[in-house]
Amino acid sequence: MENLKYSLSSLQEKAKERTVKTQSIEYDIETLIKKIERGIIKLDPDYQRRHRWDEKTSSRLIESLILNIPIPTIYISQDVDVDSETEEFRFSVIDGQQRLTAMFNYLKNKFALIGLEALEELNGCYYKDLPPFLVRRLEERSVKCLRIDSTIDSQVKFDIFERLNSGSVKLEAQELRNAVFSGKFNELCKRLCTNSNFRTLLQIDPAYPDENNRVKKMEDVEIVLRFFTLINNNYENYKKSKDRGFTDFLSETMKNYATINDIELAILKEKFEVTFEIINRDFGPTAFAKFKNDQGKLKLQSKYNVAVFDALAISCHDLIFNENIKEFSSHKEDFANLFLQEQFYESISGSYLDITKLKYRIEKVKEILR
Structure with missing residues (x-):
């Protein structure tokens, strides 16, 4: 208690800085739809998270709205920019993007209702098929929104996402970063994850990418971010502590590149594309596969492993651009044989984000690829 008395002024200042200013508002659904159409409410799934609700989940929400069953509050952030014609503030969705999209x-008649139980007669009905009294009921249904002051610090906004992250579909770390650290670098990461060599190496079917769980949860974008975080020997700067883990290390990269210019963006893009083109060319589509030692022979465990990704992708980038080594095919077998070594296998297994393991696996691969 004595220590607390001495730090009261500091505590009061911190509480003041991190207090979030909010305002409750209610919109009927018809108004919400119009605001989304006009761009007053930004509802591009690329801005926040990729839409992951299936039609059955979306249908149950519509059923709840028709029956006037309460739904969770929508959280929106008032953006700084103002519509020059209407002078209306623009809003970004902090929590509730899935509901608003549904x-x-x-x-907009993009899906028919399915899986309804209370109103099973409506199964198969598009919006245009609803009787007029249900159209009115749905359009006039009010939805509670909580507007959050846009001037809050990005880290506070990140905290809000995490504290609201209690829904049935969990927000992943990269989905949080995507909403909090929007900007040119974030957009670059999202574009690069569609690179054909990258998708091939991550075992993402180019014909059906949206069906892949890594794509649904934005893990592919996080892996791009992981690449940019660890290259140029930056993995040596990772220092895990009680209050700081690898998730924070990745978020720091987003912060550091927040003001990146177009020339720097172009350089990052080129280095990414060249690196994964060479890896695919010299190691093949299962370059990031994990193997184990089975009586002196390699046994495939998985066709993609993120720790193997660290070891090979970061090594190749640093050797290509820092040591001017552009060809690795002659070392393909040497790389494969690393999986027979117990220490290397341990470095890609278990608590693979251990600092010692992270450094070891990258430096060991650099050693054999030189």
Whole structure:
């Protein structure tokens, strides 16, 4: 208690800085849809998270709205920019993007209701098929929104996402970063994850990328971010502590590149594309596969492993651009034989984010690829 008394002023200042200013508002669904159409409410799934609700989940929400069953509050952030014609503030969705997308898609006749139990007679009905009294009920249904002051620090905004992250579909770390650290670098990461060599190496079917769980949860974008975080020997700067883990290390990269210019962006893009083109060319589509020692022979455990990704992708980049080594095919067998070594296998297994393991696996691969 004595220590607390001496730090009261500091505590009061911190509490003041991190207090979030909010305002409750209610919109009927018809108004919400119009605001989304006009871009007043930004509902591009690329901004926040990739839409992951299936039509059954979306249908149950519509059923709840028709029956006037309460739904969770939508959290929105008032952006700084103002619409020059209407002078209306623009809003970004902090929590509730899945719900708003389901409402918007249904009122735009993008799916028919399925899996309803209370109103099973409506199964198979598009919005245009609803009787007029249900159309009115749905359009006039009010939805509670909580507007959050846009001037808050990005880290506070990140905290809000995490504290609201209690829904049935968990927000992943990269989905949080995507919403909090929007900007040119974030957009670059999202574009690069569609690179054909990258997708091949991550075992993402180019014909059906949206069906892959890594894509649904934005793990592919996080892996791009992981690449940019660890290259140029930056893995040596990773220092895990009680309050700081690898997730924070990745978020620091987003912060550091927040003001990146177009020339720097172009350089990052080129280095990424060249690196994965060479890896695919010299090691093949299963370059990031994990093997184990089975009585002196290699036994495949998985076709993609993120720790193997660290070891090979970061090594190749640093050797290509820092040591001017552009060809690795002659070392393909040497790389494969690393999996027969107990210490290397341990470095890609278990608590693979251990600092010692992270450094060891990257430096060991650099050693054999030189």
